[in-house]
Amino acid sequence: DTEVTQTPKHLVMGMTNKKSLKCEQHMGHRAMYWYKQKAKKPPELMFVYSYEKLSINESVPSRFSPECPNSSLLNLHLHALQPEDSALYLCASSQGGGLADRNEQFFGPGTRLTVL
Amino acid sequence: EDQVTQSPEALRLQEGESSSLNCSYTVSGLRGLFWYRQDPGKGPEFLFTLYSAGEEKEKERLKATLTKKESFLHITAPKPEDSATYLCAGGIFGYNKLIFGAGTRLAVHP
Numbered sequence: 001d002t003e004v005t006q007t008p009k010h011l012v013m014g015m016t017n018k019k020s021l022k023c024e025q026h027m028g029h030r031a032m033y034w035y036k037q038k039a040k041k042p043p044e045l046m047f048v049y050s051y052e053k054l055s056i057n058e059s060v061p062s063r064f065s066p067e068c069p070n071s072s073l074l075n076l077h078l079h080a081l082q083p084e085d086s087a088l089y090l091c092a093s094s095q096g097g098g099l100a101d102r103n104e105q106f107f108g109p110g111t112r113l114t115v116l
Numbered sequence: 117e118d119q120v121t122q123s124p125e126a127l128r129l130q131e132g133e134s135s136s137l138n139c140s141y142t143v144s145g146l147r148g149l150f151w152y153r154q155d156p157g158k159g160p161e162f163l164f165t166l167y168s169a170g171e172e173k174e175k176e177r178l179k180a181t182l183t184k185k186e187s188f189l190h191i192t193a194p195k196p197e198d199s200a201t202y203l204c205a206g207g208i209f210g211y212n213k214l215i216f217g218a219g220t221r222l223a224v225h226p
Binding site: 006031040041042043055088092096104105107109110112 | 147148150152157158159160161162165203205211212213214216217218219221
């Protein structure tokens with residue numbers, strides 16, 4: 001099973017709301033990722049968790065707060081977002097470890113976020 | 117600076133008209149060259165990983181090749197359902213990070 005699931009599929013929120021995006025994988029992968037993707041642009045890396053520890057934060061504003069409760073789950077907590085944060089948010093997972101022989105990233109379907 | 121460049125930006129083909137997409141890269145410590153397909157509003161779908169110059173991989177009408185400076189995605193006798201954006205990305209040795217190109221938007225018309 002090479003499936004990464006994400007909920008919700010769509011989310012509309014106001015600038016004062018607090019919401020969370022969820023991601024789950026059951027492939028035994030030990031690295032999980034959050035990406036942001038704007039229309040007609042490639043995915044832009046936000047965070048990487050490796051073995052449940054935050055290993056990369058690409059200078060993302062603090063209104064985005066990641067959490068990795070266990071090796072299968074990844075959350076992205078959202079607070080006080082701006083309209084320019086509207087985008088497709090993608091979760092991905094890979095076998096884990098930069099030295100892994102197979103480090104393909106498998107993506108979920110994404111959450112379409114609209115900030116009003 | 118690590119960089120991945122894809123060309124062309126957009127490609128329109130007639131059904132059955134074979135062509136190639138290009139991905140050139142300057143990634144120090146490259147650990148894998150990855151190809152993905154992305155349909156509008158969906159997450160990228162993994163296609164291939166290439167690790168060594170000279171390596172080739174095939175899947176249905178797609179064939180990916182790798183040299184020391186670039187990768188090609190050859191599409192043989194494409195069908196309308198092959199229409200999508202094709203992304204290539206370079207993996208960096210020792211890091212869980214992909215450097216993505218901007219993608220090629222492919223449209224195949226009947």
